[in-house]
Each structure stands twice: as structure tokens, then as C-alpha cells.
Amino acid sequence: MLQLALTLILYLILVIPVGRYLYHIAAGKHTFADPVLDRVDGIIYKLSGVDPRKGMSWKQYAMALIGTNAVMMVLGYLILRIQSLPLLNPNGIEGMDPALAFNTIISFMTNTNLQHYAGESGLSYLSQMLVIIFMMFVSAASGYAACVAFIRGLAGKSKDNVGNFFADLVRITTRVLLPFSLAGGLLLVWQGVPQNFSENVVVQTLEGTYQVLAMGPVAALEIIKHLGTNGGGFFGANSATPMENPTVLSNLIELYSMMLLPGACVITFGKMVGDGRRQQQKNKTPENLLPAHREGITARLFGQEGRSIFLAMGILFLAGLSLCYWAEMQGNPALAEIGLSQAAGSMEGKEVRFGVAQSALFTTVTTSFTTGTVNNMHDTLTPLGGMVPLLQMMLNCVFGGKGVGLMNMILYAILAVFICGLMVGRTPEYLGKKIEGREMKLTALAIIIHPLLILSFSALAVATAAGQAGVTNPGFHGLSQVLYEYASSAANNGSGFEGLADNTLFWNITTGIVMFLGRYLPIVIQLAIAGSLMKKNYINESAGTLRTSTASFAVILVFVVYIFAALTFFPALALGPISEHLTLWG
Amino acid sequence: MNETTNKSTFFHSLRQSLVVTLILLLLCGFVFPVLLSGISVVIFPSQAGGSLVYAGGQAVGSATVGQDFAEPYFMKGRPSACNYNTYSLDEQGNPYYNDGSEFSGLRTGSDNYAPSNPALTERVEADIEAFLEANPDVKREDIPADLMTASGSGLDPHITPESARIQVPALAAASGLSEEELEQIVEANTEGKLFGIFGEETVNVLGVNLDIAHAMGLVGDVNK
Numbered sequence: 001m002l003q004l005a006l007t008l009i010l011y012l013i014l015v016i017p018v019g020r021y022l023y024h025i026a027a028g029k030h031t032f033a034d035p036v037l038d039r040v041d042g043i044i045y046k047l048s049g050v051d052p053r054k055g056m057s058w059k060q061y062a063m064a065l066i067g068t069n070a071v072m073m074v075l076g077y078l079i080l081r082i083q084s085l086p087l088l089n090p091n092g093i094e095g096m097d098p099a100l101a102f103n104t105i106i107s108f109m110t111n112t113n114l115q116h117y118a119g120e121s122g123l124s125y126l127s128q129m130l131v132i133i134f135m136m137f138v139s140a141a142s143g144y145a146a147c148v149a150f151i152r153g154l155a156g157k158s159k160d161n162v163g164n165f166f167a168d169l170v171r172i173t174t175r176v177l178l179p180f181s182l183a184g185g186l187l188l189v190w191q192g193v194p195q196n197f198s199e200n201v202v203v204q205t206l207e208g209t210y211q212v213l214a215m216g217p218v219a220a221l222e223i224i225k226h227l228g229t230n231g232g233g234f235f236g237a238n239s240a241t242p243m244e245n246p247t248v249l250s251n252l253i254e255l256y257s258m259m260l261l262p263g264a265c266v267i268t269f270g271k272m273v274g275d276g277r278r279q280q281q282k283n284k285t286p287e288n289l290l291p292a293h294r295e296g297i298t299a300r301l302f303g304q305e306g307r308s309i310f311l312a313m314g315i316l317f318l319a320g321l322s323l324c325y326w327a328e329m330q331g332n333p334a335l336a337e338i339g340l341s342q343a344a345g346s347m348e349g350k351e352v353r354f355g356v357a358q359s360a361l362f363t364t365v366t367t368s369f370t371t372g373t374v375n376n377m378h379d380t381l382t383p384l385g386g387m388v389p390l391l392q393m394m395l396n397c398v399f400g401g402k403g404v405g406l407m408n409m410i411l412y413a414i415l416a417v418f419i420c421g422l423m424v425g426r427t428p429e430y431l432g433k434k435i436e437g438r439e440m441k442l443t444a445l446a447i448i449i450h451p452l453l454i455l456s457f458s459a460l461a462v463a464t465a466a467g468q469a470g471v472t473n474p475g476f477h478g479l480s481q482v483l484y485e486y487a488s489s490a491a492n493n494g495s496g497f498e499g500l501a502d503n504t505l506f507w508n509i510t511t512g513i514v515m516f517l518g519r520y521l522p523i524v525i526q527l528a529i530a531g532s533l534m535k536k537n538y539i540n541e542s543a544g545t546l547r548t549s550t551a552s553f554a555v556i557l558v559f560v561v562y563i564f565a566a567l568t569f570f571p572a573l574a575l576g577p578i579s580e581h582l583t584l585w586g
Numbered sequence: 587m588n589e590t591t592n593k594s595t596f597f598h599s600l601r602q603s604l605v606v607t608l609i610l611l612l613l614c615g616f617v618f619p620v621l622l623s624g625i626s627v628v629i630f631p632s633q634a635g636g637s638l639v640y641a642g643g644q645a646v647g648s649a650t651v652g653q654d655f656a657e658p659y660f661m662k663g664r665p666s667a668c669n670y671n672t673y674s675l676d677e678q679g680n681p682y683y684n685d686g687s688e689f690s691g692l693r694t695g696s697d698n699y700a701p702s703n704p705a706l707t708e709r710v711e712a713d714i715e716a717f718l719e720a721n722p723d724v725k726r727e728d729i730p731a732d733l734m735t736a737s738g739s740g741l742d743p744h745i746t747p748e749s750a751r752i753q754v755p756a757l758a759a760a761s762g763l764s765e766e767e768l769e770q771i772v773e774a775n776t777e778g779k780l781f782g783i784f785g786e787e788t789v790n791v792l793g794v795n796l797d798i799a800h801a802m803g804l805v806g807d808v809n810k
Contacts, residue, residue, distance in 0.1 A: 118695070205646055213638075499699075
């Protein structure tokens with residue numbers, strides 16, 4: 001318990017400076033690294049003909065994002081197909097078959113990192129670097145860029161300019177991802193994560209048998225996997241393997257790597273919206289000015305609007321973590337029955353060095369921040385412990401992946417002000433803008449896509465023989481495996497109930513489609529909402545305005561999120577994990 | 587806007603997409619991992635190379651990766667779905683695991699048995715019986731859970747100190763070492779929690795077995 005509390009308190013301290021740094025980059029403000037990095041960026045802009053000052057409308061921005069992602073996918077697909085070439089391929093890995101390459105390339109471009117292959121036997125070092133590591137950087141940078149554009153729209157400094165996609169993509173890569181990765185990567189090597197290009201080593205053991213030990217550029221992949229909330233492991237067993245995550249310190253480094261930037265996005269949002277507000281206030285004539293009120297310390301650190309969003313996400317996160325930790329500590333009654341002590345909790349699928357506490361924490365973080373890396377096998381979690389990661393992915397707004405979680409949470413905020421507006425009979429407002437028919441339609445559409453993808457494809461899988469063939473655990477847990485796979489795909493998470501035999505044509509194609517739609521449809525719709533809101537004029541705050549910067553709004557937000565999730569997902573959860581729990585404990 | 591400017595904007599933005607992609611491919615996919623390798627090999631040469639451990643000058647394993655042990659005088663680790671990638675060769679040179687099944691190449695992972703899966707209970711039951719047979723002094727309810735459950739990676743190098751201690755009497759009988767000596771070896775290979783707070787107490791099984799082998803005179807100097 002103590003280690004969980006301390007880990008989270010340290011997080012709250014660390015996230016503030018990182019949020020400040022990220023805000024400076026998003027808002028184009030000065031940072032200490034500018035003298036060097038301005039020059040690097042300048043060279044890139046010059047070579048590629050990008051004019052970083054040339055703004056884009058939301059449509060141009062979305063087109064540039066999708067176009068660039070498409071170019072990256074084509075390139076990556078080609079490399080996967082020809083990876084058997086003897087180039088950085090000391091272990092003689094074969095080329096990847098088309099359906100699996102299709103799934104893999106969508107998976108990594110969409111920041112999902114669902115893996116239907118095992119890295120140790122399915123990818124050459126060249127593919128690990130030029131496809132996997134490369135895409136881990138650019139998919140994270142793309143998601144973050146979309147989020148920054150979205151925030152610019154909401155902050156409303158201009159009527160149509162959401163920024164330049166290419167400049168955002170380059171800046172986030174050179175100023176955040178690359179330097180953080182280099183520093184974090186070195187820390188991981190220090191803890192014992194291999195980083196080399198040698199072939200796998202075979203040693204003769206003390207007993208005269210042999211053991212094959214995996215090698216490769218593991219640390220480089222490992223650090224960006226977490227920083228970019230990607231989640232795809234170098235090896236099949238991901239961050240549970242001691243090569244990827246050898247000590248509890250490496251575990252903490254990986255945890256913070258995935259938690260810091262999504263949290264920082266919320267701070268960036270709070271500060272940029274606050275800037276827009278202040279600018280707006282300045283333009284007003286003195287008699288219209290609202291009385292200046294003193295900002296508290298949290299409001300200054302997180303931004304007023306960022307604070308309530310952060311609080312709502314924090315509540316959702318803590319609720320998940322508590323349930324997961326409690327459930328895992330209860331152990332497995334089936335094993336208690338045959339006389340195996342469960343005093344240390346359920347240890348199947350977990351590593352001794354992490355125990356139940358660090359495993360439950362990692363599980364909740366990886367699905368809340370939609371990374372998808374695992375340090376224990378989620379398929380082996382107790383029913384309720386395994387329901388938590390499933391639920392966090394279904395909510396898909398508890399911090400969420402790079403930028404995207406914040407965008408989803410803003411949709412829920414819009415929904416929340418709309419519902420509150422209906423109750424008191426007023427036109428809802430958010431961030432000083434009227435929320436009207438067009439925004440509500442788009443919001444409803446964006447929110448409904450997620451459950452629609454998960455539930456309809458799960459229905460398809462359990463209704464067809466090809467889908468059922470993947471299920472490996474009997475009973476209610478089989479349905480959980482299917483739900484988990486599509487929830488993970490739609491939320492662009494990438495973790496799995498890994499027992500699922502998913503490298504088949506059916507699973508490769510369907511999850512590929514779900515990942516693609518789950519990524520690009522919401523991003524385009526969210527940018528459209530921002531584009532529509534930024535054209536509107538600010539309205540003056542009045543006594544009837546619902547204040548969205550308060551703790552009570554955060555609570556309303558939590559309820560809206562849970563109610564929506566209950567309405568859409570409860571029947572499926574009842575048939576899966578809840579039924580399994582009742583049979584096991586019944 | 588006429589058609590030619592439309593076309594030229596399209597090609598202009600395609601060029602931006604292509605060139606930015608290629609530059610980032612080079613920077614993130616190649617320069618970064620190579621640079622990290624370069625620095626790592628200078629500052630942390632042992633870790634970068636996989637933290638190999640040596641006995642009598644020969645590499646016998648990795649400090650971070652578990653191994654499958656069969657000899658009665660060696661401490662046992664947790665069950666592994668991939669047998670810790672440890673194998674032997676038969677007369678024809680075909681690799682096979684200690685349990686006799688065919689070696690299936692480098693793997694990581696677990697069986698992914700759900701808690702409600704009967705296969706899990708069967709596997710644990712069989713392991714408990716085998717363990718009780720090898721450790722006749724141990725009572726069933728005293729076996730710690732980690733020793734009978736498979737790790738997520740299949741390569742867990744650790745067991746809990748309790749799991750190490752209950753193996754000591756049987757190890758003493760098989761190795762000829764005294765229980766006190768074995769307790770000391772376990773103690774020397776136990777690592778506490780980070781700052782006394784984070785993580786769990788662990789015993790490195792390969793570390794223990796290297797020390798046992800050294801104490802029994804089976805190997806020369808050990809370098810962990």
C-alpha cells in the first residue's frame with residue numbers, strides 16, 4: 001500500500017515540470033534547449049520544404065496527419081515483408097506474411113501495438129528498429145500533434161489556424177521524445193536491459209544443458225515503448241521479461257515514462273486554455289471585466305480547466321487501481337481449494353520481483369494511459385482484477401494515450417455540460433463557447449464509435465467459427481478474452497489476454513480494421529469539433545454558467561463517464577468477468 | 587483555386603510527408619538505437635551485453651534470466667511455460683527440454699491459464715505433489731504460492747525468500763553442504779526492497795546455485 005501511495009505522490013510532483021515543458025513546446029514558447037534544437041529543426045524544415053509558421057485549418061491538419069501516416073504505413077509494410085534480407089538480421093528471421101504485416105503495421109502506426117507475432121521469433125533487428133522503434137516515435141508524435149491542434153482550437157486564439165502539423169510532429173520528436181528516450185534508455189541499460197546488435201547467445205549451464213539468451217537493441221525499444229504510450233514489447237511476454245524490465249527500479253522508470261506525458265498533456269491544456277481566457281479578458285472594455293479573483297496554487301500549476309479534468313481522471317484511475325489491487329490480493333480460490341496458500345495474493349502470471357502491488361499498479365496504468373505494455377499476464381488476473389484493465393480501456397479517457405485520452409475526456413466534458421444544461425434548461429457552454437447542435441452531434445458520434453466497434457466486432461467473433469477458434473480459456477473467461485482483444489484494439493491500447501490464439505486471418509484483419517477506425521475516426525471528428533468551436537465568439541460568463549473548473553464538475557464528469565460505460569458495456573461485463581467471479585467464489 | 591494550384595499543393599504536401607518521414611525514419615529508427623548502443627557499451631558494457639555471469643571463466647547464464655534446474659542439489663525456480671529456454675541435445679543433436687518434450691526455439695511468456703481454467707489447477711496439483719516428494723519435510727500448506735505458479739515471462743530469475751528456505755533441508759541432504767552454509771548462501775543472494783519500500787524481497791536462483799556449485803567444488807571462481 002505504502003509503495004503505491006508513494007509512487008503516485010512522486011508522480012504528482014514530477015508531472016508538473018514536465019507539463020510546463022510540454023506547454024512551452026506546444027505554445028511555441030522559449031525552452032532552454034532552443035539554441036541547439038532550433039538548428040536541428042531548421043535543417044529538417046529546409047530539407048522537407050516545411051514552413052513551420054504556415055498555419056493550417058483543421059481540415060488541412062487532419063489531411064496532413066492522415067497523409068503522412070499513410071506514407072509511413074506503406075514504407076513500414078514493405079520493410080516487414082522483406083525483413084528476411086541478411087541486413088541486421090543475425091538470428092535469420094523470415095519475412096512476415098501479408099495478413100500479419102497488415103495487422104502489425106496498422107497496430108504500430110495507430111499507437112496500438114497489438115502484437116500477433118512474438119518479437120523474439122518474428123522480427124529481425126532491422127524491423128525492430130526501422131519499423132517498430134520508428135513508428136513508436138512517430139505514432140506518439142502524431143497523437144500528440146492532433147491533441148495540440150485540438151487544444152489550440154479550444155483555446156481559441158485564432159478563428160481557423162490550428163497550427164502546422166509537420167512542425168508539431170518534428171518539434172515533439174526532437175524536443176521531447178528523442179532526448180527523454182536517450183536519458184531513459186541509458187537508465188534502463190544501467191538496470192540491466194540489453195542494448196546490442198549481437199545474435200542470441202547460447203551458454204552451457206551448470207548442469208551441462210544449454211540455454212539460449214535473447215539479445216538485441218532492447219533498451220532503445222523499451223524506453224520509447226513507454227514514453228510514447230505504445231506498448232509493444234521486444235519479446236512476446238513484454239515488460240514481464242527480465243530482459244525488458246529486470247528490476248523494480250526499471251519498473252518504476254517504465255511506469256513514469258508512460259504516465260508523465262499524458263498527464264502533462266492535461267496541464268498543457270489547462271495552461272493554453274487559461275492563456276486564451278486571459279487574452280480574451282484583456283480585449284474587454286473595463287466595465288465588462290469580471291472581478292479578478294486570486295488563483296490558488298493548483299489552478300496555477302495545472303490551469304483552472306486542466307485541474308478539474310486532471311481530478312476527474314485521477315478519481316477514475318484510483319477507483320480502478322483499488323479494485324485491481326484488492327482483487328489480486330484475494331488470491332485464487334480454486335488454488336486455495338487444493339491447498340496452495342494464497343496469502344501473497346494471486347501469483348500466477350506475475351513476477352516475484354514485482355509482486356501483487358507493482359503488478360496491479362502497472363496493469364491499471366498501462367490500460368488507463370493506454371500504453372498496452374504488461375509486466376504480468378493479464379489473462380491470468382483474477383476475474384475482477386482483469387475487469388479493471390478491460391474497463392479502463394472501455395472508458396478510454398482516464399489520462400489515455402499520448403493526447404488522445406485528453407481529447408476523449410473533453411468530449412465527455414462537453415457531454416456533461418450538455419446534460420447539466422438540459423437539467424436547468426439553458427444552452428450549454430464550455431470554455432466560453434456555446435455548445436450547439438453541430439458540436440453535440442459530432443460529440444455523440446465520436447463517443448458512440450468506441451462501444452460500437454468493441455461490441456459489434458465481439459459479437460461477430462463469438463458468432464463465427466473463425467472467431468471462436470481463437471478462444472483458449474473455457475467458460476465465461478473465453479468471452480472476456482474476445483472483449484479484451486477488441487477493447488484493446490479500439491482504445492489503441494495493445495495489451496491482450498494473450499492466451500487468445502490471434503495470429504489468424506480472422507483476428508488479424510478484424511482487429512486491424514478496429515484499430516484503424518478506432519484511431520482515425522475520433523481524431524478527425526474531434527478536430528472538426530475544435531474547428532467548429534473556434535469559429536464562435538466568446539460569450540460572457542453569467543450567474544447561470546456552469547463553472548467547469550470546479551471539483552464538483554470533476555465529480556459530475558466521473559459520473560457521466562461511468563453512467564455512459566454502464567449503459568453500453570455492463571451487459572457484456574456481466575457475461576464475462578462478473579460471471580467468472582461469481583462461479584469462482586460461489 | 588484552379589486545378590494546377592490544387593495539384594501543386596497536393597504534390598507539395600506529399601513531398602513534405604515523404605521527406606519528413608524519411609528524416610524521422612533515419613533519426614528515430616537508426617541514429618537513436620545506434621547512439622544508445624554506443625554510449626551503453628562504453629558506460630555499462632556488462633548490462634548492454636546481457637549481464638552474463640561466469641563460472642571458471644565460462645558464461646553459464648545471465649544474472650537477470652532464470653534457468654531450469656533438474657539436479658537434486660540445485661535450488662528450483664518457478665514453473666515456466668517455456669522451460670526457461672533451457673535444453674539438452676540428444677545423440678542426433680536434436681534439442682529437447684528437461685521434461686523430454688521437443689525444444690521449440692527461443693520463447694517468452696506463460697500458459698495464460700485463466701484463474702477458472704481447470705488446466706491451471708491440474709498443473710499446480712501435479713507440481714505440488716512432485717515438490718512434496720522431493721522435499722519430504724515440507725507440509726503442503728507451507729509451500730509459498732510463487733513456487734507453484736508460473737511467472738508471466740517464463741524467465742523469472744527469482745523466488746521469494748520463503749520459497750528458498752523451505753528447499754534448504756532437501757538441498758542439504760543432496761549436496762552434502764550444511765543447512766547453515768546453505769542458509770548463508772540464500773542470504774547472500776537475497777535482495778531487499780528498493781529503499782525498503784518498493785517491490786518485493788527476492789532470491790536469485792541462479793546466484794544460489796552458482797554458490798552451491800562452487801562450495802561443492804564443481805566449478806572454479808564465480809563472477810556474478
